[in-house]
Amino acid sequence: MGIDYLKERYVNPYTDFGFKRLFGNEISKDLLISFLNALLHEEQHIVDITYLRNEHLGVLEKDRKAVFDVYCENDKGEKFIVEMQKAEQQFFKDRSVFYSTFPIREQALRGEWDYKLKAVYTIGILNFVFDENREDENYYHHEIKLMDINKKEVFYDKLTFIYLEMPKFTKTETELETLFDKWMYVLKNLPRLMERPVALQERIFERVFRVAEIAKFNKNELVEYEESLKVFRDLNNVINTAEQKGETRGEARGRAEGRAEGRAEGERKKALDIARNLKSSGLPVEDIAKFTGLTLKEISNL
Template identity: 30%
Template sequence: MSEKNNRYIDPLTDFGFKHFFGSELNKEILLKFLNAVFEEKKEIVEVIFVPVEINRDKEQAKDVLSDLLCKEKNGKQFTVLIRRIEKESFRESSRKFMARFFKEAEAPDQKSPSAVKEHYLLGLIDFSFGDCEDMYYREISFAKTDLRRNPAGKLGFKFLEIPEFHKSAKALETDMDKWFYLLKHLRHLNQIPKKFQDESFRKIFEAAEVSALTAEQQAVYAADLKKRKHIFKIYDPDQAANEALQREMDEGNLDEESKAYFLEVFRMGYETGFEEGMLEIANEIGSVF
C-alpha cells in the first residue's frame, strides 16, 4: 500500500500530530497518551490547551506542537509541551524549553519555589541518538542539579526515540508500548491489530481514518505526506565513528596501531554524552537568569 493510499493518518506529520494531540475533538486520545507516557506516576484527568500567544514569542510559536496545562486527580497542575523534534533542532528545542522554565520561575508573581509548576518537555524524536541499543525511552530530570534556583522535581524531559522501538505487535505489553508502535507503524496498517481491540484504542483508529477527513483536510494531509520522506533520519554511530576516524587519519593525528582504540573511545562517548549534554544546556541557561 502506497503512502498516498494508506488507510490511517500518520501521527508524525504536522497534520497528524495536531489532529491527535492538538485538537479538542480528540482530547480523550491525548489524555490516554499522556497517562501512558507518565506510566501511572500521575493520574491526569483534564487537559487544557494553552494559547500559543500566552507563553511564546512568534519565533518560538513556529516550533510548538501542543502546549498543555494538565490537571491531576489530586488537584495539582503541571505544564507539558509536546513536540516532534528533529535532529537539527534538538539542542535548540531543549534550550528554549529550559529558558521558558527559568523565566517563569523568576516571574514577580512566583512568591516561592514551591509555587512554580512542574514543567515537562515531551519530545517525539525522529532520529536515533545512536548511543544505546534499544534505548527508545529516555526520562531526564534535574533533581540533583545544583542550579541557583534548584528546580528539583520541577523540570523534566521525556524523549520517545521512535526509530529505536523494535517490538512486534505480538510483543506489546504496556500502553506505552502500544503508543510507540502506533507512532511508528500506524500509517502502514490497514486493519486494527489484535493487541488494540479494546474500546479506548479502537477510538484512536476511528479518529485516524483518512477517509473520514473532509476534502480540505485531506488536501492538507496529502501535502504533509510529501514531507514525510525527510522524517526519521537515523544517526548511525558506526558511520559517525568511521567518519571521525577517517578525518583524524587524513590529518595525520592517528597511526594504524591507534585506530582500534580511537573507535572504542569514540563509541563509549555516546553512553555519557547525552545526559552530559543536557546538563551542559541546563547550566548555560541557569547562568543567564
C-alpha cells in the first residue's frame, strides 16, 4: 500500500470511496440531508432519507443496467440520484436522462394505477465544464425541468436535473454566504484543507470534517481509500494526456476540414485514448464506459 493519503488530512470527495464516505453511508446520512436541503432550499425541506439499492436492471435481462453512486428517497417518497462525475463523456446528458427513467419506472404499481408519480431528482456534481457554457464563468448551477417553450413556463415539475460545474466555483472562504456556498466550498477544497475553516462553523461541518479525517480510518478503509485514490489519479493523468493529444489532432484536422469536424474528431480520439489507457490499467469495462461514454463493444474492440 502506498502513502499518498498521508499527504492529505481529509478524504478526497471526487474518489468513489470519498464520495460514498460523505454521502453514501447510513451513519452519515445527515450530511446528505444537509447538502440536499442547501441545494433545494426553495423547493422543500427534507427531514429524513432512506437509502435504496443503487444497482438497477432493465425490464428485460438483456437491457442495460444502471449503477448510481447514491440513490435514496425522502420522507415524502421522492427519489434522488446523486452522482459524482469525475470526467466528461461523449453522451453525458443522454446518460442522465436514461438514469432518470429507472426511478420513474419503478413507481409503476401492479393492477389498477392512475399514473401518479413522485418527483425524481437527478443531481450531478461535475468535475468538468459543459462546452456550451465554457465562456460564462459564473453560471455553474444548472437546474433543468420540462418547459413549455412558447409560454416560458415549467410544464412538468416532478422531473428535475441539477448539474454543478465544480471547476467554475471559485469563491474564497471570505465570500461564502449561504449554506449552499459552504457545501460547494467543502466539495471543491476538502482534500486541500488541513483544518476546518473559520467560515464553516455550523455543526454539520464539524460532522463533515470528523467523518472525512483520514487518520480516523481503520486499516481496511485505508486500503480501500488508497486504491480509490489511485484510480482517480490515474484517470486524471490519462484524461490530461488524451486531452492534449486530442486537441492537437482536432486543431490540425480543424484547419483542413473545418473547426466543428475537427473538434468532433478530437473528442472522439480523446475518448478512445482514455478508454485504451484505462483498459490497460485493468479498470473494469463497465467503469470505462461510464467515464468515456463509449459502448462496451467499442471498448472490447480496443
